[in-house]
Amino acid sequence: MTLTGKENARDGEPLVLCLDTSTAVLAASVCRGGEALAARQSHAERNHAVRVVSDLKALLLEAGAQEIDAIAVGRGPGSYTGVRIGVSAAKTLAWAWDKPLVGLSSLEVLAMGAGPYLRGEKPASDDIAGAAGRPVWVVPIMDARRGQVYGARFETTDGADWRRLDDDGIRLVGEWGRSLAERAGEAGALLLFAGDIGPHAEAIGALPGAAALQLTMDAGEMGRLAAARLARGQVEDVHAFAPNYTQLTEAEVKLGGAGTEGQA
């Protein structure tokens, strides 16, 4: 698909091709600012590499996008292979089209999926609805096995404005959850775990005052995040752009924590 024409940034809002492949869901969208013109979620973990480019092509056609203004991608954490697929596709497209690339935390994208519930656009459970007016700590989680999760923490009061409180990292859900629950209680905030709840439902259920929202990765909110980054000029160096794995490889750990760039 050749993108020609110069109708970018109609209505002053950038047209962004959004993609996240860090989880079992291949999530993609074409957004104009906060509005998703076309979006899809394919549930085929083993097929991300097969489907990713044809899915993007179909989305561009569906959205009638002649020329996009930027590409946004979830850079992880999540499945190493999955994240590489999204990042490889996104940086190559950005380079080939000569468009800015916005790298987003996949956990932040996942957390933003709670936005429509907090804003009352999607039906929410009583705990979430009852939190209106109070700060909500949204804790996006992805299962990382052995009782661990990839997680982060964001604070919002209206589901539209967000503030990051904790960096992306890999954590033991039990310990981390207890400390979060304690601090949320002191801060008067609702502690809301969002994402891959299933494997950790028991651990979360044992935390006083914690709520859970089962979410799969959705690119519908990515445009909102990407537009904000673009407006602030926060774009990536396309060639150097790489996933955020949050962890060294096993081989590096065994060798004593040397980075992939080598020590010598």
Add this chain to the structure above:
Amino acid sequence: MTIADQKDGGLLLAIETSCDETSAAVVRGGREVLSNIVSSQIETHRRFGGVVPEIASRKHVESITMIVQEALSEAGVSRRDIDAIAVTQGPGLIGALLVGVVAAKALALALDVPLIGTHHIAGHIYANRLVGEIVYPALALVVSGGHTELVLLPEEGVFRIVGRTRDDAVGEAYDKVARALAFPYPGGPHVDKLARESGEEVVLPRAWLEEGSYDFSFSGLKSAVLAEINRTKMKGLDPSFGGLARGFQNSVVDVVTTKAMRAAAEFGARQLLLCGGVAANQGIRERLAALCREAGLPMLVPPMSLCSDNAAMIGAAADLKWRRGQFSTLDLAAAAQVSLEEWSVTDNVRNVL
């Protein structure tokens, strides 16, 4: 009309990421290499004593677009000049292949040009077409760190596997023996050198396998080297590393070249193609050249830069499909194992044009 583009000497951008080299090349008309950038990760993997797949994949992502851009710059062409994209589909390390395949598909979409998924071994074989004319039927001896195969090409673009290793690839056996002889990774070239310099030889067995077989087996030979080292040490003596290197090399060279020459004769090959990273091995190269001279069989071997993994060879092989209009879809899947025979061209060029 993409087939017409090719006839006019169209530009193919090729990508190869099957193992630990990130490579991109621009090839005109399937024969002329305008650029062939290879970014080796060998320094990264050396301290792990071998290629770590996860690290190889990470490195590919970090360098892919830069390498592609360098290939275009060195060729003196722009993105818009590219007429088709070729990429190694397999075989190789799946995580590493995925990066190249996804990038290639993204390029095919962005530049609106056809995509050609290409077999890595076909690439090694057709590296020869970048240096000479291939005469059919031809017999190819593919020797590398991951492969040891005898492939018959009855006609252009058609592959028939005549023999293959049943265990280790030649290059793998060399690296394992190198480790036993205390050489750092990758040690194959050290063993080759030591073997040629050594004044003595510890004679080791040859694995001919069953009568008439063109298959190979090198794990027994590697074990024989290890056993000999242990036996000598048990006697409180120092093993002769030079003698072992020479004995190992002679066994490998004997079996590989004898089988290649026998297959060439049986299948009426008019040319012998030596290729793959281990084609740099002087022992194999010299003996095969001598045997071919004796038999009056022309032998082709690409220069070193085209023997080890590189994208230009992928472009050379992809050209077979481009000329026949046989393209891949954007749903092309990378695969750790892909059949070379099934990758053969399915149609004669005359039927298409």
